[in-house]
């Protein structure tokens with residue numbers, strides 16, 4: 204009797220786990236190698252564009268599509284859809300080639316983003332049945348992995364819009380088809396898209412956590428401390444310096460939590476950590492030039508704030524109570540982790 208591969212897999216669960224793992228891995232590896240090739244080979248990238256999906260932006264505002272259930276989704280188009288719109292407007296199809304490569308879906312479809320800011324906004328919206336929405340608002344509306352995807356798409360387009368000239372020669376720079384680099388036509392210098400590294404830290408004294416607010420924050424919102432890395436600094440050095448500068452405290456220990464690309468106001472690479480200070484050296488000495496307030500919060504206060512999906516508002520529509528950044532911000536993740544840790548160690 205012939206034994207099929209599937210039957211063999213069913214007989215040996217351990218083997219099947221190994222096989223599935225290696226298949227998943229190879230599909231991830233092949234997708235990453237494919238993207239690598241598209242970044243290196245302009246012709247291959249132009250071919251991929253014809254069968255890939257496109258996220259449209261208008262002056263950096265992403266195109267979303269309202270669904271029947273009242274939620275918004277990223278509106279993904281094909282190259283042929285965009286060509287149709289360009290044809291109706293009698294615009295040159297070359298605009299399509301200004302798109303940038305963002306990634307590759309799980310099923311291996313390449314993803315691009317394109318800014319159609321030179322076209323009439325209302326016409327494109329009508330043609331696509333979507334609406335261009337400011338990125339901050341879009342972040343609130345999108346669910347799951349769509350928010351980071353749209354942030355990445357916008358960040359790369361923004362970088363190209365602001366790096367059309369070489370900072371050494373003042374001459375135009377030329378991009379590759381994927382949009383992963385620009386080269387100065389005069390001196391050959393290569394420029395790569397950049398993010399500014401930022402350390403964000405949730406400080407705890409073991410019992411409470413420290414949150415702060417700037418005067419520019421929405422009313423009532425407190426967040427973890429954050430600061431840009433100085434040239435040559437390590438994560439640990441930035442973290443210790445920022446905590447000392449902003450609230451006058453000395454960090455005793457720190458622990459890495461995670462990271463996030465943050466598109467506001469421009470691309471930052473957020474490195475998130477937890478840190479502790481000694482409870483008998485926890486008196487805040489505020490740097491009023493940077494912060495409006497910094498306070499210690501108890502677990503009960505934090506749990507209350509985490510429960511609120513939207514900030515509580517007065518009749519005039521202004522937030523009235525303390526609230527924390529929404530779930531898509533890594534500050535929220537830090538606060539949630541701290542609360543869970545405190546609950547399990549009470």
Ligand SMILES: NC(=O)C1=CN([C@@H]2O[C@H](COP(=O)(O)OP(=O)(O)OC[C@H]3O[C@@H](n4cnc5c(N)ncnc54)[C@H](O)[C@@H]3O)[C@@H](O)[C@H]2O)C=CC1
Pocket residue numbers: 399401403417426427429430431432463465467468469471473528532533534535
């Ligand atoms: N995703 C999240 O959960 C959170 C993200 N953030 C982000 O972290 C970043 C840093 O936060 P803050 O220090 O509060 O920001 P901030 O925007 O108040 O910047 C503080 C100062 O840093 C300097 N600065 C601005 N851009 C810089 C750059 N690219 N490189 C070096 N220095 C720069 C300026 O002097 C500025 O006044 C901001 O982009 C902010 O949006 C902050 C809190 C939460």
